[in-house]
Amino acid sequence: MxxxxxxxxxxxxxxxxxxxxxxxxxxxxxxxxxxxxxxxxxxxxxxxxxxxSKEDLICAYLELRNVRIKDRITRTLTRFRAPHEQLLGVFDALGEAITDPEYNGCAFVRATAETADDSSIRRVANNYRLWVRGLFRELAEASGYAAPDELARQLHLLYDGAGQSARMDHDPSAATTARAAAASLLASAPLADNSIEGRQAARRAAGSP
Missing domain, CATH: 1.10.10.60 (Homeodomain-like)
Structure with missing residues (x-):
């Protein structure tokens, strides 16, 4: 053999x-x-x-983390058919990371806390954050919300806060709490199409009757 x-x-x-x-x-x-x-x-x-150099190795490590996070989020979003459902699905992907026994907070937050503002490490971290914000904006726009940039910023704050709470407070339910807050936010956010049908679709995505 x-x-x-x-x-x-x-x-x-x-x-x-x-x-x-x-x-x-x-x-x-x-x-x-x-x-x-x-x-x-x-x-x-x-x-x-x-x-x-060591700095280049750190950048490569963060790029690896970036790829893995994007893959996890992309894979999670395939469970949902509509953009307004995928907005909340991003928090489900975060929940998968948070409940991992080896979760130790956001790798990008931790790395940039130890580096200078003009470091290439910070630029790699900024690229990751721009991708997350851009994803929220893209999905918010596709969902028909009137102010996708503002909504993306608000959702990103909830996303960041959940990650920090999970690490600092040892709270594995932080992503679930953030998801519920995001659902409430989506239910009240103004739509570009403020029709009854559009509002009902937004409320369904947020889990409201």
């Missing part, structure tokens, strides 16, 4: 996985390069040849 060939992870993959585990658990500044290298089981030269 032929044996299966096991593909060994590349140095880049091993370094990223080590950084993801250590940086997220302990902080990007607390963890030194030597610990990442040791955890990954690679030569020191591999890190600098692959990423160039």
């Amino acid at each position: 032929a044996s299966k060939t096991v593909t060994k992870a590349s140095a880049r993959e091993r370094l990223l996985e080590a950084a993801d585990e250590l940086f997220y658990r302990e902080g990007v500044q607390t963890v030194g390069i030597d610990r990442v290298i040791e955890h990954a089981g690679v030569a020191k030269a591999s890190l600098y040849n692959t990423f160039g």
Whole structure:
């Protein structure tokens, strides 16, 4: 019987996985390069040849987190057919993250708290936040709300607050609470089409009679 060939992870993959585990658990500044290298089981030269610097490694770690969050949200939103339902579905995706036993808050908030304002790390974090805000805006506009920019900002604040509460207060139900608040917000938000049908659709999405 032929044996299966096991593909060994590349140095880049091993370094990223080590950084993801250590940086997220302990902080990007607390963890030194030597610990990442040791955890990954690679030569020191591999890190600098692959990423160039610790800051570049941190950026790559955050980009990895970004991709995984987007994938989780996108996958969750496929459960819902209408944009006004997907607005609340974003909070369901957040709930999946919050209830993970290894949840340790928002990786982007934690990383930027330890870095300078002009750091490339902050730019990566800002790109992630722009994506989340843009998703809320896109769904709000597709749902027919009159002020999608304002509504997106309000929903983003609820999203951020739930993540912070989950970590600071050890509250695994924070996303559920934020979802309920978002539902109330959507039920009262003005619609571009203020018809009875439009209002009823918004109320159904928010879980109101």
